[in-house]
Amino acid sequence: MSEKRINVGAILFSIFCLLIVSICVALYLGATEEREKSQPIEGQATVKEVADYLKKLNIDIGERDMTTVAGQRAMRQTASMIEGTLGSLNLGYDVFRKSDDVAEGLLWTTLWFDSGNKESNEVTVVAIPYGEGGTPVAFGLGFAEYLASASLRNRLRVVFYPPVAVEGIWDRVSGEGETLVKQIDILGGAGHSTWGNFYLAEEEVVRLKNPAWLTNVNLLPARVVPTIELTEKGPMKTQQQAERLLRVMPVVKALVE
Numbered sequence: 001m002s003e004k005r006i007n008v009g010a011i012l013f014s015i016f017c018l019l020i021v022s023i024c025v026a027l028y029l030g031a032t033e034e035r036e037k038s039q040p041i042e043g044q045a046t047v048k049e050v051a052d053y054l055k056k057l058n059i060d061i062g063e064r065d066m067t068t069v070a071g072q073r074a075m076r077q078t079a080s081m082i083e084g085t086l087g088s089l090n091l092g093y094d095v096f097r098k099s100d101d102v103a104e105g106l107l108w109t110t111l112w113f114d115s116g117n118k119e120s121n122e123v124t125v126v127a128i129p130y131g132e133g134g135t136p137v138a139f140g141l142g143f144a145e146y147l148a149s150a151s152l153r154n155r156l157r158v159v160f161y162p163p164v165a166v167e168g169i170w171d172r173v174s175g176e177g178e179t180l181v182k183q184i185d186i187l188g189g190a191g192h193s194t195w196g197n198f199y200l201a202e203e204e205v206v207r208l209k210n211p212a213w214l215t216n217v218n219l220l221p222a223r224v225v226p227t228i229e230l231t232e233k234g235p236m237k238t239q240q241q242a243e244r245l246l247r248v249m250p251v252v253k254a255l256v257e
Helices: 008-032 047-060 069-086 135-148 169-173 211-216 238-256
Strands: 096-103 106-116 122-129 155-161 179-190 196-199 218-220 227-231
Touching (some): 047 069, 069 106, 069 135, 106 135, 106 169, 122 238, 135 227, 169 179
Parallel strands (some): 196 218
Antiparallel strands (some): 096 106
């Protein structure tokens, strides 16, 4: 009696068909699954990460300038870096954008994300320009990662805006039924002898209970909008500047709350 021969080719073909069917089913389920709102990835900003942001923004991308082609390109690269870093593939925030400001014949985008108590309609805004130096933006990206593992009682909206949107930031980013509690402006330009210049009213200074904060920041007379000018690099190494920006993050959190 002859032995039955196993048809290896038929078996391999069957396995291949099953694999194709499995892939098709997986793609269908992935395409039809309802997308949940992204959640920020828990983590903690590090000196290395903030130093990397500073290098990319202050050296690699180059000077931002609304009036030149190169400067405009640098601003667009900065906006793309902000959105990519904050978004679902990296830190995991829902990034909102509005592109209705026109300057030099071009549309410019304002970007923002929310943290803290998102059920509240009372919003505190931290406003950061991306059309000037790279230091405020580097701080903002590091602060976003810091917030991912921080606890906030209030709703915080961190806004990155172009030079054309300096006025009326709240009008651009507010939602229906929301009210602005306070805005804090984060700028660059401070010397390297302290963590930065803090333009705060007395009731805000009271929030800085940590003695180390008060001895390392330069307190100046209040402005209409509470303002922090962050230290620039100067003779420091980029890593040292990053360390100082990290030390400012809990200070800003205290002012927000």
